[in-house]
Amino acid sequence: MPNLIYIILRRLRSPLIFLILVYAISMTGFVLIPGIDDQGQVHDMSFFHAFYFVSFMGTTIGFGEIPYAFTDAQRYWTLLSLYATVIAWLYAIGSILGAFQDPAFRQQLKRNAFTRKVGSIREPFYLVCGYGDTGSQLVRSLEKEGILAVIIDNDQDRINELEISDFVVQPLWICADASHSEVLEYAGIKHPWCTGIISLASDDTVNLTVAIVAQLLNPRVRLISRAETPEAEANILSFGANEVINPFEIFASHLALALHSPSLSILFDWMTAAPGDRIKEPVFPNHGKWIICGFGKFGEALYHHLSGGGEELSIIDVNRNKRNVPAGTVIGRATEAATLKKAGIESAVGIIAGTENDADNLSILMTANEINANMFRVARQNEDHNQHVFQAAELDLLMQRGRVVSNKIFALIRTPLLGDFLRIISRFNNDRASVLVSRVIGVIDHETLELWEVRLFPDKAPAIYNMLDEHQILVEDLLRDPVNRCKSVPAVPLFLKRGKGNVILPESNRILHKGDRILMCGTLEARQHMNTITHSINALGYALTGKYIPDGYIWRWIQSKRKVK
Amino acid sequence: MNSEKVVFAFFIVLALTLNFGFFIGNFDIPEHHNAYELFAAIVVSLIATVLKFGDRTHIGAVFLATSLVADLQLVAAAIVWGMVENVFDGVLTGSSLATVVSLSGGALLANLTSVILLVAETITVRR
Numbered sequence: 071m072p073n074l075i076y077i078i079l080r081r082l083r084s085p086l087i088f089l090i091l092v093y094a095i096s097m098t099g100f101v102l103i104p105g106i107d108d109q110g111q112v113h114d115m116s117f118f119h120a121f122y123f124v125s126f127m128g129t130t131i132g133f134g135e136i137p138y139a140f141t142d143a144q145r146y147w148t149l150l151s152l153y154a155t156v157i158a159w160l161y162a163i164g165s166i167l168g169a170f171q172d173p174a175f176r177q178q179l180k181r182n183a184f185t186r187k188v189g190s191i192r193e194p195f196y197l198v199c200g201y202g203d204t205g206s207q208l209v210r211s212l213e214k215e216g217i218l219a220v221i222i223d224n225d226q227d228r229i230n231e232l233e234i235s236d237f238v239v240q241p242l243w244i245c246a247d248a249s250h251s252e253v254l255e256y257a258g259i260k261h262p263w264c265t266g267i268i269s270l271a272s273d274d275t276v277n278l279t280v281a282i283v284a285q286l287l288n289p290r291v292r293l294i295s296r297a298e299t300p301e302a303e304a305n306i307l308s309f310g311a312n313e314v315i316n317p318f319e320i321f322a323s324h325l326a327l328a329l330h331s332p333s334l335s336i337l338f339d340w341m342t343a344a345p346g347d348r349i350k351e352p353v354f355p356n357h358g359k360w361i362i363c364g365f366g367k368f369g370e371a372l373y374h375h376l377s378g379g380g381e382e383l384s385i386i387d388v389n390r391n392k393r394n395v396p397a398g399t400v401i402g403r404a405t406e407a408a409t410l411k412k413a414g415i416e417s418a419v420g421i422i423a424g425t426e427n428d429a430d431n432l433s434i435l436m437t438a439n440e441i442n443a444n445m446f447r448v449a450r451q452n453e454d455h456n457q458h459v460f461q462a463a464e465l466d467l468l469m470q471r472g473r474v475v476s477n478k479i480f481a482l483i484r485t486p487l488l489g490d491f492l493r494i495i496s497r498f499n500n501d502r503a504s505v506l507v508s509r510v511i512g513v514i515d516h517e518t519l520e521l522w523e524v525r526l527f528p529d530k531a532p533a534i535y536n537m538l539d540e541h542q543i544l545v546e547d548l549l550r551d552p553v554n555r556c557k558s559v560p561a562v563p564l565f566l567k568r569g570k571g572n573v574i575l576p577e578s579n580r581i582l583h584k585g586d587r588i589l590m591c592g593t594l595e596a597r598q599h600m601n602t603i604t605h606s607i608n609a610l611g612y613a614l615t616g617k618y619i620p621d622g623y624i625w626r627w628i629q630s631k632r633k634v635k
Numbered sequence: 636m637n638s639e640k641v642v643f644a645f646f647i648v649l650a651l652t653l654n655f656g657f658f659i660g661n662f663d664i665p666e667h668h669n670a671y672e673l674f675a676a677i678v679v680s681l682i683a684t685v686l687k688f689g690d691r692t693h694i695g696a697v698f699l700a701t702s703l704v705a706d707l708q709l710v711a712a713a714i715v716w717g718m719v720e721n722v723f724d725g726v727l728t729g730s731s732l733a734t735v736v737s738l739s740g741g742a743l744l745a746n747l748t749s750v751i752l753l754v755a756e757t758i759t760v761r762r
Contacts, residue, residue, distance in 0.1 A: 080689025087685050094678040101671075117674055118717035 074178055081169040085162040092158040096124045096151035103147055107138045128155030177245075181256070184244045188220060188258040191242075195220055196483065197257055198241075199248035199280055200270035201228045203454040203472030204296065208268065211344050211480040213239045222248040222257050249279040251287065259287050266292035266312075268479055274302035278309070285310040294482060296475050298367055313489055315478050317471040318371035325422075325448065325467070326375040327496075329355055333503035337495065337510070340519045341488060341591070342481045344473070353466055355446045358419035359384060363404035363434050365395050368424040368450055368469070384413040388425075405433040407441060420446035424469075428456045432463060485523050487589040491565040494574060506564075509575065513560040513592045520597045524548060524588045524604060531604035538584055541614060546578035548588070550613035552602045559599045561592030646683040647698075647753050650705065651746040653679055658739050665727055668736060670716070676739070677709045680746070694756055701749045708742035 100120040107113040115123075119137055126133050127148065140148065169175055195218035198205055202223075209219045221243040223229060229245040246253040248271070258264050269280040277295045284293050293311045297303040303314045328335040332354055360376060362369050365387040373396060377383055385399040386409055402409035404425070415421070421438045423431035431449045438445060448467040451460045460468055482489050495503065510519070528535045534543060545566075549558040566576040567587045573580070576588070590600065602609045612618060653676040660667025684702040687695055712735045719731045727735065 076689050076691055083685055083688050086688070087682050090678060090681050090685065094674070097674070098671075101674075116717070116720060117670060117713070118721045 074175070074182065077172070077175050077178065078166070078169050081165055081172075082162070085158075085165040089158040089162050092151070092154045093121075093124055093128070096128075096147075096155060097121055099147045099151060100124065100144070103141075103144050105138060105141055105144055113138060124151065124155065127152055128159055130156060181244065181246075184242060185256045187242050188256065188261065191218065191220075191258065191261065191263055193218055194263050194265040195258070195261075196265055197222070197254070197259060197267040198270065199223075199254075199268065199276075200272070201225075201232060201243070202270065202272060203470075204270045204475045206231075207344070207472055207476035208270070208479055209241055211476060212483065213237050213241070215480075215484055217483065218242075220244075220257055222246055222253060224248070249276045249283070251283045254280070254283055255287065259284060259291065264288070264291055266294060266483065268483075269293070269295040270475065271296070272298075274298055274306075278302065278306055281306045281309040281311050292486075294479050313479075313482055315475050316371075317469075317474040318368045319375075320474050320478060321469045322368075322371040322375040325355070325372065326379045328353060328467075329357060329376070329381065330379050331498075331500040331503055333500055333507045334495065334498060336507055337503060338492065340510070341492065341521060342477045343519065344477050344480065353446075355466070356419040357381065359414060359417055361386065361410070361413050361415060361418050361421045361438075363387075363421065363423050363431075364425035364450075365392065365399065366424070366426060369422075370394075372422060372424065384418070386410070386413050405430055405437060407437050410434075410438055410441060415441050415445075418442065418445055420448065422448040422450075424448075424450045426452055428452050428459075432459065435463065435465065481521070485521050485589055487523055487565055487567055487587055488521065490567065490572065491574075491589055494565075494572060506575065509562050510564075510591060513562050513596070518594070519591060520594050521589065521591050522597050522600075524590055524600065526582060526584055526586045526588075533607045533610040534582070534604050535584060536607065537610055537614070538582065543582045543614065544578065545576050545580045545582060545588070547614055548582070548590075548600060548603060549578070550603065552599055552606075552609040552613060555613050555616055559592065559596040561590050561596035561600065563588050564591055565589040643683070643686050644753055644757075646679055646686060647746075647749050650676060650679045650683050650702075651743070651750050654705070654709070654739060654743045654746050658736060658743050660736075662733050662736055663729060665732055668732065673709065673713060673716070673735075673739065676742070677706070677713060680705045680709055680742070683749070694752060698749060698752060701745045701752065705742040705745040705749070708738050708745065712736075712738035712742070 097117065097120040100115050100123060101117055103115075105113045105115055123136060196212065198209060198219050199222045201209070201221050205221065205223070209221065212219050216239055218239055219241040221232065221241055223243070224245060224247045226245050229243055232241070232243050244253070244257060246257075248254060248269070254267075259267060267280070267284050269277045271277050271280070274297055277297060281293060281295055284291060289310060294313045294315065295306045295311045296315045296317070297306055298316060298318065300316070300319070303316050303319070306314050324335060324338060327338060359382040361384045362372050363386045365373070365385050369385065369387070373383060373385065383396075385396055386404040387395060387399055387401065388403055390401045400409060400413045402412070404410060404423070415438060421435065423434040425431055425434070428451060431451070435447050435449055438447070446467070447465045448469065449460060449463070449465050450469045450471075451457065452471065454470075454472055457470075495506065498506070524531060526534055526538070537543060545563055546558070548563070549561055551557040551559050563576050564574070565588070566573040566580070568583060568585070590597070603613055604610070608618065653672060657668055657672040657676055680702060684699065684706055687699040687702060690696070690699065715731065715738065716727060716735050719725050719727055725731065
């Protein structure tokens with residue numbers, strides 16, 4: 071705030087001095103010039119009257135000639151000083167308005183307002199650095215879940231876009247460079263309610279800087295970062311990041327998973343879907359020969375994952391000078407039929423258009439479709455605004471970088487246990503994964519899959535936490551319907567974490583302890599029911615014993631007396 | 636030579652000298668205290684104040700404070716004078732004159748402080 075006052079004061083220096091001088095000269099003039107009073111005597115105006123007259127003349131109010139009608143000499147002086155004072159006032163007011171219009175001043179004003187708003191946050195919030203394709207999708211998802219986001223982006227266009235969009239939970243934003251530590255600081259990285267910082271810059275070095283700064287300023291905060299190369303990923307992880315999201319790696323491993331363990335890939339798909347997304351039909355690509363067009367970061371990740379899975383791969387890249395391309399790479403434009411044929415498209419089972427140009431990617435797939443219509447077609451979509459074109463192309467699988475990253479991050483934020491869970495099940499074989507899938511299918515209606523965490527902490531599940539002192543509670547008790555305790559709600563406990571120990575699919579007769587965290591999946595209704603059980607001591611009492619626990623202290627006291635009898 | 640410094644020092648010293656000129660003389664003799672001199676002292680003091688607007692240094696802040704004190708004292712003196720002459724239709728003598736002069740005496744101290752600060756600042760700059 072002091073900065074603002076300094077900016078205004080400095081700009082007001084010359085107009086104010088001008089105003090003071092004009093007033094002083096005018097007043098001196100009126101005091102010096104002799105006037106005539108109503109009796110025809112010479113009357114000298116006092117300083118008081120001079121100031122009074124100049125004040126209302128200068129502000130163009132003009133009450134008239136006081137204390138006596140002026141002589142012509144005084145009127146000459148009035149004419150002169152009238153214009154001088156009006157100009158002085160206009161200059162002063164113009165300067166004040168100019169100061170308010172000044173970009174530096176407005177920037178400072180916005181920054182102060184932002185800092186104040188961040189300081190007054192009293193709920194957990196996430197700091198999102200970067201509001202590009204990924205950032206905007208993530209903020210939307212967070213908003214649907216009711217989580218507050220504080221956004222930093224140094225592109226004014228994106229901030230303008232933010233200013234005109236509608237949000238239910240209004241995020242806070244600032245146009246600034248997130249790699250500056252002071253920006254992160256006033257955006258609330260040290261704020262006691264700051265739960266996490268999400269770095270989504272498209273430039274890995276920026277993400278790395280954010281990771282370092284965040285680690286130094288507040289090591290307690292959860293750090294999720296995006297990275298596009300494995301080297302950057304390792305580097306950011308070494309600076310204490312909790313999760314590093316590499317969209318290419320995620321997508322490539324996904325595709326590899328879909329090839330050799332379809333069940334597992336279905337699970338991954340479901341669990342990292344955006345809120346409200348309908349459950350998609352699973353895709354089943356075939357084993358055989360795959361063509362990868364474009365050997366950039368994406369192509370490399372694909373090659374690494376698919377060749378590890380034992381697929382036959384054929385690479386097409388336009389750049390003949392590129393190093394580290396695998397042997398047998400076809401050099402040429404993948405958009406041309408001749409190049410595709412050279413790569414053996416007639417016998418291929420799938421093609422991946424993974425160049426950095428959306429038009430090229432679409433063109434590759436169109437050409438490929440003409441030659442071999444039975445292929446599994448995968449495209450990489452680079453720009454968010456091309457979404458409709460890619461949808462119209464009816465591809466089997468679409469890699470949207472922003473969506474991949476934002477969905478993954480959102481899933482990790484909503485249910486922090488999910489990261490651990492996915493890491494563990496990614497080592498499952500297909501049969502074990504199938505068991506898991508069938509359990510999950512058993513409880514979902516074919517709309518959306520809800521994931522949530524039950525945390526046995528005093529603030530997250532007060533009813534259960536208090537009840538654990540006197541009563542033993544099993545996993546199956548959590549699943550009881552608060553209306554009819556013999557029925558269970560459609561939900562599956564996927565994962566239980568107690569301290570360092572993990573249990574996948576905990577049995578229904580496992581005893582719960584304080585501090586346990588359980589990852590649940592099921593329908594929205596089941597989630598609401600479980601929320602009732604964990605928060606309402608009455609509902610919990612009914613679910614455990616089938617008896618009604620009185621609400622108020624008096625009734626509880628009466629009941630305890632009855633028990634004693 | 637820094638013209639900003641020249642202008643600033645000029646106004647600070649002028650405020651002090653004008654103030655002193657008004658203040659000096661017998662407390663109860665109106666002829667010793669000229670209204671024009673008080674007016675000039677107020678104007679110069681106001682300008683000196685505005686000149687220090689927006690200075691972020693510590694010494695700048697103290698300058699601003701002392702100038703504001705001088706303004707306050709001088710304006711109070713002028714108001715007393717104007718009230719006595721115009722509102723109460725009296726003549727400035729005795730106790731009312733003493734009030735005006737002693738108020739300007741307070742302003743004189745503040746202006747003196749400003750000048751001392753100015754000298755101190757000048758001495759620390761060895762250029």
